[in-house]
Amino acid sequence: MLSVLFAFLVTFFFSVFARAAPVQPVELLVFSPTITSPTASTVWITNTTANVTWVTSNIPAEKQNSTGLLLLGYNSTGSENLDIYHPLASQFPLSQGWVQFVVPYNLTYKNDYIVVLFGDSGNASPQFTITTNNATQA
Numbered sequence: 434m435l436s437v438l439f440a441f442l443v444t445f446f447f448s449v450f451a452r453a454a455p456v457q458p459v460e461l462l463v464f465s466p467t468i469t470s471p472t473a474s475t476v477w478i479t480n481t482t483a484n485v486t487w488v489t490s491n492i493p494a495e496k497q498n499s500t501g502l503l504l505l506g507y508n509s510t511g512s513e514n515l516d517i518y519h520p521l522a523s524q525f526p527l528s529q530g531w532v533q534f535v536v537p538y539n540l541t542y543k544n545d546y547i548v549v550l551f552g553d554s555g556n557a558s559p560q561f562t563i564t565t566n567n568a569t570q571a
Contacts, residue, residue, distance in 0.1 A: 463554045464491075464492055464493060464496045464499070464527070464552050464554060465552075465554040465555070465556045466487040466488055466489070466491075466492070466527060466550055466552065466556055467487060467488040467556065468485065468486070468487045468548065468550055468556055468557070468558040469486045469487055469488060470484065470485060470486040470558075471483075471485065471548065471558050471559070471561040472558075472559055472561065473559040473560060473561060474561075475561040475562070476561070476562045476563070476564060477536045477546075477561070477562070477563045477564075478536065478563070478564055478565070478566045479536050479537065479538050479539070479540050479563065479564070479565050479566045480535065480536060480537075480538040480566050481535070481536055481566060482533060482534070482535055482536075483533070483534060483535075483536050484531055484532070484533050485503055485521075485522075485531065485532055485548055485550065485558070486530060486531040487527075487530055487531070487550055487556070488530070489527070489528055489529075489530040492527065492528055496527065496552065497528050498526070498528070499526075499527045499528075499552045500523075500524045500525060500526060500527065500552075501522075501523070501524075501525050501526070501527045501532070501550055501551060501552050502520055502522075502523045502524075502550075502551040502552075503520060503521045503522040503523070503525075503532055503534070503548055503549070503550055503551075504516060504517060504520055504521065504548065504549045504551070505519075505521050505537075505540075505546060505547075505548055506546070506547050506548070506549060506557075507543050507545045507546050507547065507560075508545045508547060508560055509545065513547060513549065513557065515549055519537065521534045521537075521548065522534045527552045536563060538566075540563050540565070541565070542562075542563065542564050542565060543562070543563060544560065544561075544562040545560045546560065546561055546562065546563050547559070547560055547561070
């Protein structure tokens with residue numbers, strides 16, 4: 434008898450107090466800016482100033498104050514090999530459409546470098562080349 438009463442109380446409790454409110458769909462705004470520079474023909478030289486530019490005409494109003502993160506990587510064996518520990522730039526306004534920085538001096542020559550621009554979504558550039566500046570390596 435006690436177990437029947439317990440089962441009734443548990444059922445009653447969950448039917449009265451544990452009713453979930455209906456779930457409303459939430460629209461997620463994802464902005465993935467198209468990188469316009471660097472391009473496949475771009476060559477950066479280590480220890481010099483470089484720019485990355487992107488399209489800003491399609492930034493949603495809700496994302497106008499978003500900041501970005503720019504990472505360098507290279508394509509190899511299907512991976513972007515992003516250097517998450519040494520961003521090229523961070524906390525810049527995405528609505529600006531460009532960011533300037535110094536190309537790290539300790540990079541080696543590669544023709545498969547990429548940059549990935551993060552706001553709330555990542556967007557990779559085409560592969561491009563970075564070559565060493567032998568005058569600044571000494």
